[in-house]
Amino acid sequence: MDHFSYRNTNKMVRTHVVVGSRPCCFSCAMEEKDPCVRKAWLELSLRDMHMIRDDTELALTLSFIWRYAMADPENPELPSLGVFECMTRLMKKGLEDVEWVMTGQNVYVPYYAAHIIGSYTMKKPDFATKAVESGVIAPLLELMRRKMSWVEQRVVVRALGHLASYETTFEAVAAYEDEVVRLAMEIAMTCVDVVYEEFVSVQEKEGRVRYHSDLLTRGLGGLEMEDRKAEEWASQLQCWSLHLLNCFAYKQKCISLICNKTFLKELSQMWGGLVNHTSPSGIGLIRILCYSKQGRRHVSGSREMILSLCNLSRSSDDWQYMGIDCLLLLLKDQATRYNVLEMSLFYLVDLVEVKALNVRKNLGDRITKVLLMHYCKTKKGCAYSHKAQKALKELWRNKVERRRRERKFMSKNQDFLRETSVVVYLIKQQANQLLHVGDIEGAIKCYTEAIGLCPLKLRRKRMNLYSERGECYLLLGDVDAAISDCTRALCLSEPVNSHGKSLWTRSRAYDIKGLSRESLMDCIMFVNGRCFRGNIPYYAAQMISKQMEATWLFEKARASKLGRMMLKEKFHLTGLSTITEEPEKKKEGLMMQRKNLDPLE
The missing domain is CATH 1.25.40.10 (Tetratricopeptide repeat domain)
Structure with missing residues (x-):
């Protein structure tokens, strides 16, 4: 029997604890009024939590800790008592002991453990430092590699994004920079298809992984609510992956890797949309790339990217100003100006009379100045096409000369x-x-x-x-x-x-x-x-x-799957086999195996 004694000024409190058991549940310990007893019980509970045999109690305790962390993420109590060490042990146990994690509600443990880490590190850099010192990065990376599923990836990318946001912990994440960046790019490009393929397109309630459904809707609601939440979570997974890439691009790390042509093409279409309207999504990363010379060179070489920026600059989207910022950065750089001007000119000239947008004052004058850069010296556009020369001449006449002329008339x-x-x-x-x-x-x-x-x-x-x-x-x-x-x-x-x-x-x-x-x-x-x-x-x-x-987030994935099904049906009608038949059968077998292993089914 282990026993600990704690003394305060008024009384002696003696707590007897048997290893593997606790004097009360975690929530009861949280309600304890005596600070010394409370601290002792919480510290012991966190130390021995990975030894709890009741899977339901463990899942409920982690859910409680996560809600507590989200309600007050700056509270130092649990971080100081070893919450990060506890979550690290639980994630490692879930990754190493397959039989244990597939027992009862233990399947929820890695999800909540990673979520708790992300919740406590989203505002406090010193909490992030504690988390890194507790060894959270290694198991987070294992989950990011999709050791389990996209549901765990979502909270893992969020946690790693917070850790990479601080100067004090960025280097710890950057130690794995090549793999982290590649994984984040892959997740950003594929997560929507993965969520649609593995969850949304499964129209039978029984065919969906039970714990995914329960996490999405907390066990309430039918397929429609699950689909809505799945769309929201898929968008968050993509946006948080882009935020993680943002952290590296901001430090000008892995720029050439991020600026992969295929990824840039996909990036220009990544839109948080109405389900995640607070995140700049793809345009946020594009703007960070445009701040570096290497990034501007790659962005200016992607026609799809420039067209996307041009359309955004002439929209009423909340991130319109970011599209304009990117185009102006590209136009100011002599190495990229001529790649961009011919296309962007005919979009930006429509914006030269705007006064202010977001917090940007005199934006129209700034746009005019950048467009007429060098042209105003020679009054010629020798380096531009005839159409561009004509547009610049008209801009000069209608904006610069006309303003001077009108001021002169009004003064007289x-x-x-x-x-x-x-x-x-x-x-x-x-x-x-x-x-x-x-x-x-x-x-x-x-x-x-x-x-x-x-x-x-x-x-x-x-x-x-x-x-x-x-x-x-x-x-x-x-x-x-x-x-x-x-x-x-x-x-x-x-x-x-x-x-x-x-x-x-x-x-x-x-x-x-x-x-x-x-x-x-x-x-x-x-x-x-x-x-x-x-x-x-x-x-x-x-x-x-x-x-x-x-613009439904899963529309492209739905159309792609429908096209594959039609192609498959066409080949079957003609008596030919397709190369997609074998992988589909293999996937069905894996899904059945996974369903049988899931104790919640």
């Missing part, structure tokens, strides 16, 4: 704005009449004339003119011109991206171009900005429904 003629405003109004009325009788091209000419005359200072009038002309272009089927004009109108709105008519027109134009994500964000902004008194118009609801289906 106090009535300049009022007189010009009257002329613009009359031309606009003429355009409206032409539009009313169906002369759309005539209306466009009048709107163009009015825009040319309307002073830059009259931002609201210019906004309405661009919006009306954009609608006319859409009626004629000129989708690109419609998007351009609506973007210019939205840059002039106060606040930016708030003009309802322009948002709705651009949403429809993006829909025609097949840019579902951009169309969805514009439509959501349109609905949020209008007072519909809780009743969203049918046309807007229909658009949102259509684009949400198109």
Whole structure:
């Protein structure tokens, strides 16, 4: 029998503990009022927790510790008493003893152990240091290698991301940098397909791994709720993997490895979406890469990446400013400017009248300055194509020279704005009449004339003119011109991206171009900005429904699986075998074996 004595100023408390048992459950120890007794019981419980034989009690205790950690992640009590050493022992036991981890509810142990580590290290660097000194990295890496499943990978990547975020613990993670980066890239590229293939596409409740379902919904809800949570968790797994890569890219480590062509192509399409809207996802990592010369060189060589950045820069997405930042960084670098300018120029010129976006002041002037860099010295664009030269010349004339000219007129003629405003109004009325009788091209000419005359200072009038002309272009089927004009109108709105008519027109134009994500964000902004008194118009609801289906996180995986099934069926009908038959049969056998091993089934 082991026994420990603790003394305080008022009384002697003697606690007798038999190895392998505790005087009370962990939650009771947490409720103990006497600090000395509480500390003794908690320290002993954490030390001997891996020896608990009751798998249900162990799983419930870990669940309790995780909730406690999430409620107060900066509380030093459990970290000081050995919670990290305890979680390390439990993860190692789960990885080394297959029979034990597959007994009862022990299957939950590695998941909760990694989750507790991530929860305690998300805010406090000194907790992260304690975790590293306790040896958490080795078992976390084993789980990241998918020793168990994607469910454990999710919490492991989160924990490693926190450890890699601090100066004091980054090097401990970087000791395995090549493997960690490769694994994080692989997870980011494949996790959506894995979750869909192994969970979402399994439409029978009995076919899904039970503990996965229980973790997702805490045992409540049917397939629909499980699918919703699986989408959220898959998005988190991808975003946390990208955050881990961010930590290395920020330190300019493994840049050439991260900038793999295949990965960059996939990265440009990684979007946290509505299920994970607080994470910048792919664009966050792209911006970090653009801060380094090596990263800019690789990014500028990916056409898919540049096109994605251009589309983002002309959207109402929360991360629009990041897309603009990336393009400006690429344009400022002489080594990458000419690879990027020809494509980005025709997107960025639509943004030159924006005043502020996010916390960036005078953003339109910054964009103008970068686009006209070197051009303003020679007044020629010899290094550019004829189309680019023409666009730069027009930008110089309409933004720089026109501003100077208008300031000069206003200084001499106090009535300049009022007189010009009257002329613009009359031309606009003429355009409206032409539009009313169906002369759309005539209306466009009048709107163009009015825009040319309307002073830059009259931002609201210019906004309405661009919006009306954009609608006319859409009626004629000129989708690109419609998007351009609506973007210019939205840059002039106060606040930016708030003009309802322009948002709705651009949403429809993006829909025609097949840019579902951009169309969805514009439509959501349109609905949020209008007072519909809780009743969203049918046309807007229909658009949102259509684009949400198109941007569903698992849509690509679903289409890919459907294509494989159709191809397989085609080969079977023709009497031919396919190379996918054998792996499918093997996978089915493994799934059956796994199901039989799972005691919760």
